[in-house]
Amino acid sequence: MSDDPFGQSIASLANWVPPDEPPTGQRAALHRLAAAMRIVAEALTDMQADEADLLAAAEAMEQFGARLEATRTGHRPWGFAESAPAGDARAMFDRSPVIGLGNPVAPPLRMEIDGDRIVGRATFGAQYEGPPGHVHGGIIAAAFDEVLGMAQARTGRPGMTGTLTIRYRRPTPLHTEVVFEARVDRVEGRKIFAAGTLHAGETLCAEAEGIFISVDFSRLTR
Numbered sequence: 001m002s003d004d005p006f007g008q009s010i011a012s013l014a015n016w017v018p019p020d021e022p023p024t025g026q027r028a029a030l031h032r033l034a035a036a037m038r039i040v041a042e043a044l045t046d047m048q049a050d051e052a053d054l055l056a057a058a059e060a061m062e063q064f065g066a067r068l069e070a071t072r073t074g075h076r077p078w079g080f081a082e083s084a085p086a087g088d089a090r091a092m093f094d095r096s097p098v099i100g101l102g103n104p105v106a107p108p109l110r111m112e113i114d115g116d117r118i119v120g121r122a123t124f125g126a127q128y129e130g131p132p133g134h135v136h137g138g139i140i141a142a143a144f145d146e147v148l149g150m151a152q153a154r155t156g157r158p159g160m161t162g163t164l165t166i167r168y169r170r171p172t173p174l175h176t177e178v179v180f181e182a183r184v185d186r187v188e189g190r191k192i193f194a195a196g197t198l199h200a201g202e203t204l205c206a207e208a209e210g211i212f213i214s215v216d217f218s219r220l221t222r
């Protein structure tokens with residue numbers, strides 16, 4: 001069994017609920033570092049630091065980057081070694097470009113399970129800007145992919161995104177908590193149809209429909 005932690009953990013997602021406990025140790029440190037990097041990324045969009053200050057920071061980052069590079073072990077689908085045998089979905093989620101607390105690119109979107117719905121909340125900063133003052137449409141699509149993806153995974157036969165259709169109804173504001181909702185509409189053979197909405201307050205900003213195709217994920221790791 002333990003030779004396929006990826007497949008086991010994908011299967012376990014049907015019953016997965018986000019853990020309440022805060023992370024500890026190396027994982028907590030990773031989350032803190034990624035959060036600090038998000039602060040830098042946000043500030044870079046409109047900072048007034050002078051050239052010397054920026055160059056000093058760049059040099060420090062380059063040095064730290066080199067130190068991290070030297071510790072890399074190659075891609076492992078399940079990240080943290082201690083969590084992989086337990087089939088802990090957190091290890092994969094930490095890397096997500098949408099929800100990953102260990103990935104500075106992620107806003108991060110926070111997901112919760114509410115009955116048959118997945119609810120995702122995020123506040124997008126200036127680094128996610130598309131139209132002035134509003135969220136980039138591709139970023140919205142990525143967030144929908146994640147919440148619809150989580151909803152379809154809970155069928156127990158998760159798939160890859162086959163088709164994702166977004167209808168953008170109103171511009172989505174930056175710097176405001178917005179709420180994604182997703183649910184599975186129906187399952188036809190290997191096709192899982194999911195749908196979702198994005199609201200900023202009472203305003204419906206976008207709607208999404210996704211068709212996910214159930215696949216054998218263990219094949220992706222070979």
Ligand SMILES: CCCCC/C=C\C/C=C\C/C=C\C/C=C\CCCC(=O)SCCNC(=O)CCNC(=O)[C@H](O)C(C)(C)COP(=O)(O)OP(=O)(O)OC[C@H]1O[C@@H](n2cnc3c(N)ncnc32)[C@H](O)[C@@H]1OP(=O)(O)O
Binds near residue numbers: 013148191213
């Ligand atoms: C690395 C992926 C990680 C995904 C993790 C998933 C679950 C994890 C659980 C929770 C995670 C929480 C959040 C979600 C996380 C991530 C979400 C992001 C997911 C992605 O970001 S994922 C990347 C983008 N995605 C791709 O990279 C797909 C590339 N593509 C392919 O790998 C193949 O193309 C595939 C497998 C799609 C189909 O290939 P295939 O050969 O297995 O299927 P086949 O042709 O036999 O069709 C069987 C039936 O599906 C219909 N069908 C086929 N293709 C369709 C399509 N595109 N749209 C609509 N319907 C389609 C046919 O019409 C037929 O229908 P019918 O039976 O009625 O005739």
